[in-house]
Amino acid sequence: MSGSHPGRIAARFADCRAQGRAALVGYLTGFDPDHERSLANLLAACEAGVDVLELGVPFSDPTADGPEIQAAMVRALAAGASLEGVLGLASRVRERFAELPIVLFSYANPLLRACDRDPAGARGFCARLRELGVDGLLVVDLPPEQASILRAPAIAAGLDWIGLCAPTSPPARLNKIVNDASGFVYAVSLTGVTGSALDADSEALRAQLEDLRGRTQLPIAVGFGVREPAQVQALAPQVDAVVVGSALVQAGRDGPSSLASRVADLRAATTG
Known part of the structure; x- marks a missing residue:
């Protein structure tokens, strides 16, 4: 399916375009370093100007994430993180920020296990994500050839399916990824x-x-690899959004005020 659902993600990108700037997509790992401090960081980041929240589901075997986010996942899992717990955080963020797009960032394993446990299978699970206030799914390790197992029920439930395009993706594969995507395309x-x-x-x-x-x-x-305001400023004119993850996770280790300051600096650079 091509195009975008007329939901929060599309609305936020339209708002940013109208303001003449790129959107700031911010990633944070749920439950890092524990439930309460994670919630405080998430709310602080959204308050400080994140346009789209990527909420990470901790997983024991991440393949795309570097040392900073891997360490965050280790801390979160040690604190008792689970997919259900992270969905609880998403629900709390949604209560506070009615229009902020929330993208659930996960590896396939926790999501497929949740689909297996749901009495209504993948459709039931995706419908529940939507009810909790999640707007899109970004599944890092599910290749487009196998993605329909989650993509079809996600789109049927009104969730956006974020496509990941790597620098090494050949043209035919890029076309398949973008044609199956909605919401936005993530250029690695x-x-x-x-x-x-x-x-x-x-x-x-x-x-x-x-x-x-x-x-x-x-x-x-x-x-x-986007960490500094100068990088955001250089990239903003070329794209619709810039994604920052590891730098926010790092700032969050010093607490909500440090994280909010980093977000504000990055947000100020989105005008290019």
Whole structure:
């Protein structure tokens, strides 16, 4: 399915376009370092200017995440994190922020297990996500060839399916990813893991983003390795959104006020 649901994600991108800036997509790991402090950080980040919240489901075997987010997942799991617990956090954020888009960021395993446990299967689970206030799913390790097991019920429930496009994805694969996506397309800026060093002025990255722009009408978000306001400023004119994860997780370790300050600095750079 191509296009975007007329929901919170589409509305937020339209608002940002009207303001002449890129959206700031912020990732935080649920339950890092525990439930209460995670909730305080999530609310502080949203209050400080995150346009789209990527809420991470802790998983024991992450493959795309770098050291900072892996450590956050270890802390969260040690604090008793579960998918249900993270959905509880999403519900609390939704109570406070009625219009803020929430994307559930997960590996496939916890989601597929939850689908198996739901009496109504994947459709029932995805419908419940929507009821809790989740707007989209970003599943890191589910290839497009196998994604329909979750994508179809997610879209049927009114959730956006965020497509991940890597620098190494060949043209035919890129077309499949963007044609199956809704909400926005996530351009992975580099080969490697989250938090790696990124050259925001790279000609290769510029060409990758231009190529992607020619393949879809969906908003394009770029992430992996974006840490500093200067990088956000350099990337903002080329895309519809910039994704920051590891740097927010790191700032969150110093508490909500430190995290809010980092978010505010990054948000100020989204005008390019």
